[in-house]
Every structure is written in structure tokens, then in C-alpha cells.
Amino acid sequence: MRRLLLVALSAVLLTSCAARETTTARGAGPVRGGSITYAADREPTCLDPHNNGDMPQTYVARQYLDSLVSEEKGGKIVPWLASGWTISPDGRTYDFRLKPGVRFTDGTPLDAAAVVANFDQILDPKTQSSTDLLYLKSYYDKATALSSEVVRISLKRPYSPLLSALSQAFFGIESPRAMARGLQQNCESPVGTGPFKVVKWHHERDVELVRNDAYHSAPANAKHQGPAYLEHVTWKFLKDNTTRYGALASGEADVIFNVPPEDEQTAKADPSITLQSFVHSGSPFSLDLNAASPIFADQRVRQAFIHASDAKEAVQSAYAGVFPYEGNNISSGTPFYDPRYHEPFPYDPAAAARLLDEAGWTGRDAEGYRTKNGRPLTVRLPYKGDGAETPPADVTLLEDIQAMERKAGIKVELQALDSASADAVWGDAKAYELLGNYWNSPTPAVMYIKFSKATLDVANGQNTAFAWDPELDDTLLRAAATTDPAQQKQLYSSAQHLLTAKAWSLPLYPIQTRLAVSDRLHDVWIEVSEGEPVLSDAYLTS
Amino acid sequence: MHTSGPALAQRAARRVLEAVLLLLAVGTIVFFLEQLVPGDPAIAILGGASAHPTPSAVEAVTHQYGFDRPLLAQYWSFLTGLLHLDFGESYTLKQPVLEAIAGQVGPTLALTFTALAIAWVLSILATLATAGRRGAWGRLGAGVEAAAAALPQFWLGLVLLIVFAVRLHWFPVIGSGAAGLVLPALTLGIPLGGFLAQVTRDEFETKLRQPFVVSARARGMSDAGVRARHVLRHAALPGISLSGWGLGSLVSGAVIAEVVFARQGIGQLLVTAVTARDLPLVVGITFVVALVYVVANLLTDLAYVAVDPRLRSTIGATA
């Protein structure tokens, strides 16, 4: 009875004062237990991030896998599964000392042999690794267990971004016993040392995660050591923008990934929601121009294409000013970003027209598109028709660019494809002239991954422009070989200069991790190597 | 209240035969259409050309799924699989099709049955209020019904969403739970209700002129009483027999409603499967819908017998 009265009284007080204080509850400190629902937009194709290597894999993998090291804001590398490491003076040998007493959630101990098994699995063609492979291929030689606690990575040539690369969940360390079950089973339920473990992946619906009660291997930059506060996480897939945002509003979800840009203002005004965003480093979302295609083999036509589109205006309009424009081949948050290349080819229809005339595209067809020897200036741009893969704002952006190119006499053919057909386009130089692409990465070495002969030779389609340049390759390899910041700055700058001149890409906007978190959930944070949401420090207040 | 056995058994047997025919027809058509699809199904199963499957993997899958067997043998095992509700594994979900459907069918059934209930309530109310009335009132009823029946579900759904969720905030824009069910169920229920009302109205107006109505009135029964107790019962017959078909059409309408309201369900699953060209999943869902349709038709047949005095051995409830 007394309690009832108290509740009634406080309700009156609350309403009369119109108090909207939500932080007072935090005074009590983190509470243990409870379940939350995290609503993601895209579903991974495999829960083992070594396979393929797409963003949805790393976001969820961060919850059940630990990496060797972690990255802090500003680029500093701190211990995680590796309590320390030494780098040889020639930069080619890395010795990692592992935290003692750590076990995978299937009981297997974490030792040097387990780490070696991870590198072996990543490089095994059967794993079908794309992201990890491209980070390692040009540099990695072998991994060896020096003792049960010390693992050595030997490199073919020095690779200063190695630690940054290894800090991503893409390089999360998995149980060798679980990996031995084969790719298919490991995709369903990979096993790590992380704060949560995978219970079951209900395809098209969610991944069920439960707390790892024995967790004691949090990274040095975590907000607390020891097991996670939350007992249970439902990692749900709500690909429809409206549904996902609605789930947060209705309390069905406690965190949502990728707040629809259209709803940004509403979300900001809502006191029961906090927004967090992180601008990824790496290569921004860009339209890559297929330099192996007859039309875009001509650098003048590539430059004309870029001049003809008012990309800055298009990004601002489609993304309601929420996403910034980026015209450089790496995003502003990437180390050694050079602001001189922020907007290298401003909107300039006159320049576009002049370049196209020079290139011989002087004829016009009935619809007003340019022609050369009777062939129309038509470029194909395939994309995934699925709204989760290509959100509405991206479609708007593509249509706006299409309309701008039309004015210049370039016909952009948008092809909305089913996922299988769209995947089949990758690596097929004859299937497209333009392809949307991004590469989130903590290091400017991403330029080498996207535009090098080495990547082209891997032939997995990740060199979307089918383009490389010996000078660029050399510049980026030299940048990776040095640890001197002044030298790195100079080399990475000239790489950005070279890339801009080549016009292999029309950069548009940097990818972001944008979370909206309900006010009953606290201490969700975003790590900086890949913008992965971290739930191990999060706790509920009732 | 026992029903006449032989008539019922005969009807049921005919329905079951029809059902089997329907399933076989749909299955056969789909099977042979599938053969027309360009590209190797084994490569599709292995994740498409982009996955760069090795020739040995392709060969293994080809053998495992029996793509190397003669066409007729494949057709036969396809048909026998259907009889066991074994539709194979979804290309995209890497999960048995039946399992995927089972996970999503609940919300869809909730939606369709709610919609059917709404349709019936609307059509009965409309019929009782306006059928057989002279002048503007009757014409208004008929006009509203015709318009309701002709409304495309996608537009009705969008308008309901804009007006009641986005503008008035009476219902959540999205939401599972009862509140979230109202607008999608109305989206499907209103057009079906309009259609059922048209049918019921025609029947109702015919029955109003029947002798038993005249005699009931002569006995001093009120107009409302005659309408509700006697006429409606007779007039509902064609409507009931249409409900089984209506349920089938509601399940296909659920595809639209689930997309408009971003609801989970097999409609949403079907659209995803069609977009991804995941044929086993498409075939499985279509089959389940066909099954629902068949079962619903059987049930309505039974209901028909229960309501139709002529098909009952004990006549004399009315007149």
C-alpha cells in the first residue's frame, strides 16, 4: 500500500513538473542481467567474418570474437588478446604475447597454435576470404607458434598498417576446433573468446546471442573488464528502414543500426533516444568507373563523367544533409587524409562537354545522348534492387546522378538486380561501366587494396575499376614500408594525387555507423577500426 | 443437427480431388518453367557465379540434387517431395523451405483471419442496413460496396497508413501486436467485405421477396427481426461459399499488406524470394498458399452444409 502511494505520488510529481530527467537513474551504477534487441539493417551471409568479409559480418562478430589488438581514437593500438608485442627493426617480424588463461567458449584454450590456425584458415582458398585476404596477401609470409603463448607473424615486406588491420573484427580469433568443422557449420555458429556466444542463427530473422559468463579478455580500451552486463542479445534483421526505426519507437528494439536519414530530425527531437554516429575511415561510397570498358578506357571520358555530376549537391539532397559529401578517394577520418583532394573535380558541365568533344563523342542521337561512330554513350550501372542493400536514399542519389549525366549527353542505365545477379557482376569486366563500392578500413593502405595489380590478380572483383598504375603501386608499397610519419604523409598524399588524376572513381560520401539507442540502455559505444558497435559494456536501467 | 452423409462425403471427395489437381497443376507448371531458367541450378545453390565454385563442388551438388538424372525422374521425385511437403532447401536462406515458411506463417494467418472477420462484419452490417431499401439509401449502400470492392489493396493500405498512422497517430506506423494488426487487416478486409456485401445483397434482395418473408411479416415480426433472423441466414449462403476462395485471395493480398505495413510474414518472404529468384522458396510458399486455399474451401463447404437448410436432413428451422 505504501509503495503504491509512493508510485502514485511520484507520477504526479513527474507530470506536474514535466521532468524529463533520464540520467538520474544512472547513479545506481551498471545493473547485471537483462535482454536487449539490436536491430541491424543487413544480414550477414556467414557469421564467420574470415569468409568473404562484408560489414554486417564484422558488426555482429565483434560481439563474440576478440581480436589480437584494439585500436583507439587517434590510431593508438592497445592490447586485447595479445597482452604485448614486439616488432623487429626491419618491420617484417611481429611477435605477439597472448593473454594467459583465455579459453574459447567451446573450452578450447587460446594458445599460439590457435592463432596460427586462424591465419591458416584465412589464407585457405576454401574459406573464400576476400577482405582478410586482401589485407594480407601482398605482405604476409607465415605465422608460427614460438611457444604456447607467443605467436610470430613473418612478413614478405614491411607493412606498417598491420596492427590497425588486425584490430578489426574481420581478424577476430576463432576456436580452431570450431573452424575444423568446415566452413558451412562455422558460418552458422563460429566460436570465439568474446563477451557473447552464438546460440542460434535464425536466418532472415535474428542471431541469438547469450553472455559468456567466463569472459575476462576485454580489450584495454573497454569500459570495464569481466563478463558483459547484458545476459541476452537478440541481433535482429529489420531491413526495411521504416520498420527498423518503428521498432525502436515502439520499444521492440533497444538499439538500431543505421537510422534512416529521413528520420534523423525526428530521432534528434525524441528525448527517449540518443544518437551516436561514427564516420568510417577508408574509401568512401563511390561509383567506380570500369577502366577496362571501351568507354571508360579513355581518361577524358572518365573525367567528363565526374565533372558532369554535381555530386556534392546530389549527396546533400539525397541524404538530407545528414551524410557529408566526400570527393577524395579516402574519407576525411582516414590517417594521412589530404584535404586538397576533397573536391577535385567540381561540377563543371562546360569542362565535361569539352572533354567529351575531345574524346570524339560529338554525335547526338534522337534522345539527345552523345554518340561516336554511331555508338551511343551509354554506361551501365548495376546495383542490388533489395532495399536493405541499396537504401532508398542511395537509389535517389543514383537517379539524381543519372539525370545530371543526361544533361551532359551521357546515358546512365540503372539496373536493379537480384542479389545473385548483382554478385555475379563483380569481377566481370564486361558486365558494367559503373559500380557502387566502398571499403571501410582503418588505414590509407586501402587505396592499395582497391586499386592495385595485386588485387586485380586476385580476381575476386574487388578492384572494381579494373585499374592499376605502377607508380601508384610503388608509392603505396613504399608508404606501407615506412613507419616515419613524415614520409608516410608525403607518400600517401602523392597517392591521393595520383588517384585523383586517374579519375577511376566518383567518390560520394563516407560510410557511417549510426546508432540510435533507447534511453533505458547505457554505455553502448562504437569502436574505431571498423565502426563496430560494442555491447559488452552496455547495461539496462529499468 | 446431423448432416446428410452421402452428399457431404461426395462433395468432400470432389474437393479433395480438385485440390490434388490444383497442387499437381501448379507443381507441374512450376517444374517445367524451372527447366527454362537460364543458368545452372547447381551454381545458384553454391551462391551464384560470384562465389566461384570449383567444378568438383558443382559436380557434387549436381549429383546431390539429382540434376544429372533424366527429366522425368526429376519430375517424379519433385512431385513425391511435394506430397511430403518437402520443397528442398532455400538457395538464399540455406535452410529447409518448410522451416522458413513455418517461421513466418503465424503473422500471416493472424492477418488473414482477422481480415476475413472484418470482411464478414462489414458485409453483414452493410446488407442489414441498406439492402432492399428503396431510393438513395439503398443506392448509396450498393455504390459504397462497389467502390470498396474495386479498391486496390496497395492504395487502400497506403491511404490508411497515411491518414491513421502518419497523420492522426491513432495506430503505430509499424507494430506487431494487436494495434499493428488493425490497419493491415482493414486493408484486406474492406475490399473483400465490399465484394461479399455485393453478393449477399443480391441474394438478400431476392430472398426478401420470398413467401416465407411475407408470412413472417404477416405474423407481425418486425422488419429488423425479419432481416436479421430469416433473410440474412439465406442470403449468407453464397457469401459463405466464397469465403474459402476469399481466404485464398487474402493470403495473396497479404503479400501487398505486409509490404505496405512492413509486417513480417510469408508474403514478405515471398517477395524477397521472388526478388532473389529463390525458386524452392517460391514454390514452397505458393504451395502452402494453395493448401490453405484448398483446406479453406473444404471447411466452407462444411459450413455451407451446416447453414443450407436444403442440405440438412432436419428441415424446418424457418417458415
Next chain:
Amino acid sequence: MSVLEPELAAPVPGPVRTVRRERGVLQRPGFWLALAFTALVVVAAVAPGLLTGQDPLEIHLAQSFAAPSAAHPFGTDQSGRDVLSRVVHGAGQSLLIGIGATALGLGGALVLGLLGGLGGRAVDAVTTRIVEVLYAFPGLLLALILIAVFGNSAGTQLLAVGVASVPGYARMVRGQVLSVRGSLYVQAERVLGHSPARILFRTVLPNAFRPLAVLVTLGIGQAIVWATALGFLGLGVQPPAPEWGAMLNAGRNYLQQAWWLDFFPGAVIVLFTLSLTALGRAIRTAVQPGGHR
């Protein structure tokens, strides 16, 4: 979709409809409104430039999401394109699909009708059963299966709608063929010793098809609704072509801030199909005085 149009979708057993006394068609204002609206859509399809001066593809990013006004009666979309001009320019595509799919459906039905009519009793029985059964099966699902099999494009959209409407037409073609075949003058021709093929092509089919003219009017409306439903599901015509269904699909994402993106194209589709239905009924009344079916 809208499998609820009673004329086309009445399943077995069909509703028994009473004959309502109709006023003369020409006296009804509804008829004239329907005719006027249909004429407007046809003009839009044939010569969109007469109805709007704006380019449906021209973007004006500074004017995106402008509410309906005198300058833009239907408002503007996410790229600042004029929604009215997109609706007007979309009429051609939608009408093309409607007419094309109806032609395809009727053609398919004719083939099946011929099979039934010429192929003897066994063939007739089998085709009839299959058609009866498929007829009751939701057309939208048939269309979706076809798109899944053949892939997604404007062509398959038309094909899917056309094929999905075959059972409906086939059922009616057969009904007409049967009633004409049983008629006295066909019996007379048999007595005269004319060949079955001659009777079929010279007498039965022409006579069976006349009443189908009504159904074509209704069928085009139905086909447009189906095609729009597919477009709404994101299947069919590719952006930025101003097809009605695709417009609805794109607008759906912006309902919260711009209701006009979906409201107006949808309203035009509804009015157009209602007009076609009204015209079809009026023609039927004129062709078959006092009769339904």
C-alpha cells in the same frame, strides 16, 4: 491483387445476380465522367506533352519534397521532379502493359479454347479442369512465380500479368464457345456438312468473341492494377521510368514526409480502373439489353 473485381474473379460457384433496371447509359453522369477520365488517360499516354510542359526526368534538387501547389499540383518528389508530369508520362507505360497483358491473356485463352473446341472430349476435359482450378488460384501468386522463374524486367511484368489472366479468359471463352456451339445456326451448319474447323473459325469464334469486347475493357483495368501491384512490390519497370507502380514503390519510403508521392499516382490508378469498369458495364448494357453475363 484486387482479385476482388467480381466480373473477372467470381469463383466457382459464381454469385447469382439479379437484374437491376438500368437507366439509359447516355443519361447517366457517371458514364460521361468515366468516359472523360478514360479519354484523359489515353491522351496522356499518346501525347503527354499536351497535358504537361514539364520533363518527368528533370531534377531540381533545391525543390525536393515540395507540397502540392499551383506550380506542382501533385507536389514534387525526392529529386524535385514534378509528380504530375511523372503521372502523365507514366500513363503510356501502364496502358501499354494493360493492353499488352490483356492481349496476351486473351490470346492464351483462345489457344486453350481452341484446344478444347477442336481437341476432342478428353483434351477438353483436362484443359477445362486445369483452367477451372487455376482460375480460382490467386492471380498475383501466378504472376510472382513467373517473375521468379524468368527474372525481373518490364517484359516479364507484362508476361506475368498476361499469363496470370489466361485462366479467367479461358473460362469465359469456353463458356461462350459452348453456348454458341449449341445454338441452332451452328447445328444448321453441321447439317449442311461444313467442316468443324470452318464452323469454329467462321461462326463460333466470331460470335463467341463479341461479348468478350466488354470483358476486354474490364480486363485492361484489372491488368493495370495487377501490373501496378507488381511495380509496387519493386518488380517490373526500372527507375527512373515513371511507371505508376514503380512510383508508388519509391514513394513508400517517404510517406512520413511526403504523402503526395503515393496518394496521387494511386488515386489516378483507382479512378482509371473505376472508369474502365463503368465503361465496361455501360457497353455491356448497350450490347446485351437487360442482361448481365
